[in-house]
Amino acid sequence: MLAELPVPDEAARRAVAERASQVLRPAGAFERLDQVAVWLAGWQRSTQPAVERPVVLVFAADHGVAEEGVSAYPAEVTAAMVSAVDSGVATVTAVARQVGAVVRCDDVGVGMPTGNIRTHDAMSADEFDAAVDAGALAVERAVEADRPDLLVLGELGIGNTTAAAAVCGLLFADDATSSAEAAVRWTGPGTGVQSAALDHKRTVVGDVLDRVGRVEPLDVLRRAGGRELAAIAGAAAAARQRSIPVVLDGFIGTAAAAPLALAAPGSLDHCIAGHCSAEPGHRELLAELGLEPLVRLDLRLGEGTGALIAVPLVRIAAAAVTDVATFAEWGLA
Numbered sequence: 133m134l135a136e137l138p139v140p141d142e143a144a145r146r147a148v149a150e151r152a153s154q155v156l157r158p159a160g161a162f163e164r165l166d167q168v169a170v171w172l173a174g175w176q177r178s179t180q181p182a183v184e185r186p187v188v189l190v191f192a193a194d195h196g197v198a199e200e201g202v203s204a205y206p207a208e209v210t211a212a213m214v215s216a217v218d219s220g221v222a223t224v225t226a227v228a229r230q231v232g233a234v235v236r237c238d239d240v241g242v243g244m245p246t247g248n249i250r251t252h253d254a255m256s257a258d259e260f261d262a263a264v265d266a267g268a269l270a271v272e273r274a275v276e277a278d279r280p281d282l283l284v285l286g287e288l289g290i291g292n293t294t295a296a297a298a299v300c301g302l303l304f305a306d307d308a309t310s311s312a313e314a315a316v317r318w319t320g321p322g323t324g325v326q327s328a329a330l331d332h333k334r335t336v337v338g339d340v341l342d343r344v345g346r347v348e349p350l351d352v353l354r355r356a357g358g359r360e361l362a363a364i365a366g367a368a369a370a371a372r373q374r375s376i377p378v379v380l381d382g383f384i385g386t387a388a389a390a391p392l393a394l395a396a397p398g399s400l401d402h403c404i405a406g407h408c409s410a411e412p413g414h415r416e417l418l419a420e421l422g423l424e425p426l427v428r429l430d431l432r433l434g435e436g437t438g439a440l441i442a443v444p445l446v447r448i449a450a451a452a453v454t455d456v457a458t459f460a461e462w463g464l465a
Contacts, residue, residue: 140174267366286436
């Protein structure tokens with residue numbers, strides 16, 4: 133899925149960048165939003181970029197590492213939250229209604245916890261491939277049903293901030309940093325663990341780093357991630373193959389996509405960071421990937437909610453170029 137990746141339409145990018153430089157406002161007044169409009173134009177392959185059919189794909193799965201007591205909530209909450217999404221009473225569905233997005237929730241492993249990553253690999257090779265394929269198939273179904281012009285990728289899974297921290301610690305390991313130090317860098321409170329519980333969570337992550345060691349980026353995701361993380365990676369790769377722009381959500385969603393960037397540099401060029409969450413590892417990860425978030429609201433929910441909140445900014449960025457007259461069109465030199 134990472135072979136022969138399509139590149140953005142440079143003619144569309146140039147046209148929108150040129151128009152952005154000529155519309156009725158001081159040069160650079162909307163610089164960051166103009167950059168977003170250019171990015172959107174390139175991947176939509178259009179000189180008239182717009183966000184009319186946003187879709188959020190939420191992937192849910194259980195984690196064996198939850199048995200280590202790394203979350204403030206029991207594993208059963210994952211299934212309850214899937215039910216809330218399906219019933220339209222979750223935060224992601226409420227936000228989606230406000231921004232005009234379709235929500236599709238995929239159960240890729242609820243009731244089938246991964247291996248406890250402290251002591252075992254999360255998935256076998258076959259299980260990993262199935263989870264990646266599930267993410268890609270979710271994109272294909274969305275394309276057929278909704279024709280999305282922008283995708284948001286979200287997740288649900290008690291214990292998945294532990295998996296995300298382990299994935300990041302393995303991806304960005306260096307010889308000068310011990311596993312314990314890396315665990316502190318990447319492991320945050322997640323659902324709200326503090327004090328001794330947070331120290332324990334960091335110990336668990338450090339144990340994962342010691343167990344797995346140095347492996348290839350996608351094998352990091354198989355050995356220390358989760359089924360919903362693998363599905364997000366598959367969805368991000370499938371979106372790239374179809375040239376669909378993607379808004380990444382928080383720490384977990386970004387960690388899920390990060391192995392793609394290391395396995396095939398440039399493979400996340402069709403993605404932007406919707407927000408920077410309150411999870412300390414998210415700030416570190418965005419810096420490692422060179423991604424600048426659109427908003428900083430110290431959110432720490434997941435589900436795709438932070439990325440959804442950024443969708444109106446992407447819509448505004450496009451409209452502020454395509455719907456605004458240029459100086460020439462308005463008869464000004």
